[in-house]
Amino acid sequence: MRFKAVKDEIYPFIQFANSFTSPKNLNTVLQNILIDAEPDGVTLRATDMQVGFSGKIPVSVEETGTATVSGKKLLDIIKEIPDGSVIDFSFDGSKINIDSGKSSFKLSTISHEIFPTMAEITPEYYLKIKSSMLYNLLKKTSFCISTDASKIEYTGSHMAVYGDKLEISAADFQRIATSSVKFDEEYSNEFMINIPRKTVMELLKILDEDEYVEIETDRKQIIFTIGQVKIFSKLIEKYIKSITKLFANDLPLQAKLNRAEFLDVIKRVSAITSEVTHGVVLSFKPGTFTVYSLETEYGTGHESIDDFEYNGEPLDIIFNAKHVAEMISNIDTDYFYLHMVGERNPAVIIPETGEYKYLVVPISINRY
Incomplete structure (x- = not known):
């Protein structure tokens, strides 16, 4: 594996990916980011088994290959390299070499074969919405998501589709927030899902990466596609059916x-x-x-x-x-x-x- 990338192009993706690692997990591979160099670009992946990230960067690849490295250490190194610098990444079979200017680093790797992947889904529901709309819906409601794990149904953001209306709501035990938007077209399938708080918070960081976001779900998992970025997440299978009833x-x-x-x-x-x-x-x-x-x-x-x-x-x-x-x-x-x-x-x-x-x-x- 060998490729070159400008810091400003790859650093945001490393930041995103590192947010999806599990730094305190005893399973070391979950602390790592997978780097997959393909002919048409480099894909970074990370997961903590509940939520996952995949982002593709269209950089020039000299040699294809795959390796995993510590997300935290990779982020720490790239962060300190001057903005605008060209960074040379190469994999010698055991370590990833990172070279830029007079700086040179070697990072230990773990076999990519044991790196976990999010389970495949067969989407039952599909939705396409402007990223700015979804961002506003989540921002105006996500602060009400409960952090008390004793009531699991309150620890997520409730997304419901009713024909031409998308409604997102959240509640803790003292307050409820709800926000909605209407589509130009009507979706025939009505559904409600409960998206975990961590997924929502990570999604808010990435929603400006493209004009639109595509949403696919099978009620147990969900995939958000934003340009070259995908966020995978398990869903909370319990939800509050009458979350907005008190507003009536x-x-x-x-x-x-x-x-x-x-x-x-x-x-x-x-x-x-x-x-x-x-x-x-x-x-x-x-x-x-x-x-x-x-x-x-x-x-x-x-x-x-x-x-x-x-x-x-x-x-x-x-x-x-x-x-x-x-x-x-x-x-x-x-x-x-x-x-x-x-x-x-x-x-x-x-x-x-x-x-x-x-x-x-x-x-x-x-x-x-």
Whole structure:
């Protein structure tokens, strides 16, 4: 195996591939990246057995061949080579030689024959969507994916197709996020799958590699194809069938709030909140709207907000400031609506425009 590549061409692919290795795994080969030099380019592969990466780089190959090397060490070496440098890769049967300018390195290898591959799938469902659309859907919802493995169905991003509509939703135990987009054409097969959090986070790093992303799934695995990059992933076989059901509830109380002002106030007041609850009180009264911190050993804080509209009776409702701030940070309109029922009921946050919305559960403690 021998080929040459400019650092700027190969380094991003090494970064991507290294994210899919399993550095702490006792199976050393899962810490490695497979390098496959073919006549029409070089393919890098990596997997931790749950999610996998494959990316093809159209570089000039002098001699074909295959080898695996430590992903971390390969990344560390290529990172320090000056930008724009030409790097010469060659394999002598036991080590990969990396030469650039006056620098020369030899990396030990493991037989590529024991390198695992993701299982083949026979796609039952196919979807093609603009990368920018999928990126926005995932970005506006992925922060709500739970990291608590005790409820496996909450640890992924729910992707559902209903005719001409794609809906992506995520939930932990205090909030729900959902975002949707409509296609120009209608897909006849309706389906729902649950994509693991790690897959979603890695996908967000790569979605700008091409204009479109193709999605194939058999309900147990999924393949995302983005230009010359493929991401393979096992799916979470449990999912929440009625994940967005709570959005259908009637919410008679409505406040219209300035996004930037509200976010700034929440961040300032939350500086003195409890490290456990991060509790802040949204206090609506005739003509006034004030954000209070719950009293803690550190003290209290409050600040009033001028730019708001509210149509209901006086109401104090307590939220986790971090949860609310994260939701508001993902809104891209100047104003948003907060729909409520009462101090103990879930509230819904909706932007002025856009096919996405959030539900947040209040903290059930008394203010005083």
